[in-house]
Amino acid sequence: MIRLGVNIDHVATLRNARGGNYPDPVEAAQLAIKAGADGITAHLREDRRHIRDADMARLKELSAPLNFEMAATEEMVDIAARLKPHACCLVPEKREEVTTEGGLNVASQINALHPKILKLQDAGIRVSLFIDPDIEQIRAAKELNVPVVELHTGAYAHGGVGELERLEKAAKEVEKLEIELHAGHGLTFENVIPILQLPKLKELNIGHFLISNAVFYGLGYSVKKMKDLINP
Ligand SMILES: CC(=O)[C@@H](O)[C@H](O)COP(=O)(O)O
Numbered sequence: 001m002i003r004l005g006v007n008i009d010h011v012a013t014l015r016n017a018r019g020g021n022y023p024d025p026v027e028a029a030q031l032a033i034k035a036g037a038d039g040i041t042a043h044l045r046e047d048r049r050h051i052r053d054a055d056m057a058r059l060k061e062l063s064a065p066l067n068f069e070m071a072a073t074e075e076m077v078d079i080a081a082r083l084k085p086h087a088c089c090l091v092p093e094k095r096e097e098v099t100t101e102g103g104l105n106v107a108s109q110i111n112a113l114h115p116k117i118l119k120l121q122d123a124g125i126r127v128s129l130f131i132d133p134d135i136e137q138i139r140a141a142k143e144l145n146v147p148v149v150e151l152h153t154g155a156y157a158h159g160g161v162g163e164l165e166r167l168e169k170a171a172k173e174v175e176k177l178e179i180e181l182h183a184g185h186g187l188t189f190e191n192v193i194p195i196l197q198l199p200k201l202k203e204l205n206i207g208h209f210l211i212s213n214a215v216f217y218g219l220g221y222s223v224k225k226m227k228d229l230i231n232p
């Protein structure tokens with residue numbers, strides 16, 4: 001069974017458009033859980049463009065595990081260590097980006113990441129690293145002894161030539177190094193199907209497409225359809 005983590009960032013995008021309290025990302029998370037989501041993912045960005053600190057505190061109280069996406073900054077590590085979500089996924093972040101553009105460059109910052117990962121693990125948090133499907137990055141993640149990596153599927157989702165083969169090769173390296181394999185970014189009802197073949201895939205984190213589809217067909221329907229698609 002492949003777990004579905006539903007990212008509810010863009011419910012908060014719509015909420016913040018008018019500066020009010022609706023739609024409530026926590027209500028969205030509750031509906032997603034009711035429809036079969038195995039976990040909730042939310043990205044507390046440095047600029048708080050969508051998810052806010054108060055959202056994370058309320059999401060933590062829900063029945064499903066919270067995957068706290070964050071940049072590996074002192075600020076975010078302190079917030080996560082205090083909140084103690086089920087999991088943290090360390091992602092790269094640039095204020096000027098529209099969305100996460102690439103994977104975390106783990107190989108270039110092993111010494112800087114190590115104490116932050118330890119602090120999160122000491123708080124009882126399962127740490128994952130959001131990385132490109134790149135052998136060097138996977139080996140660097142192994143060096144940091146994280147239990148999970150999430151492969152960035154954005155290049156594949158945007159039709160990159162050879163990107164599925166790149167993910168397949170990366171997934172085999174993840175399996176060889178005995179790391180748990182997650183994947184996410186840009187996945188839809190259509191392009192998720194080939195991703196299911198990745199060896200030992202345990203979790204998919206999907207957000208923007210599900211929230212977009214929910215605008216027309218409802219969130220419960222969208223989450224249930226995705227859950228059924230990834231576990232035929
Ligand atoms: C890490 C990842 O691919 C997504 O969760 C992304 O971080 C979402 O961030 P935005 O919702 O701000 O695009």
Ligand SMILES: NCC(=O)COP(=O)(O)O
Binds near residue numbers: 150186205
């Ligand atoms: N880590 C991927 C995620 O949480 C959702 O990404 P997207 O589906 O919003 O592109």
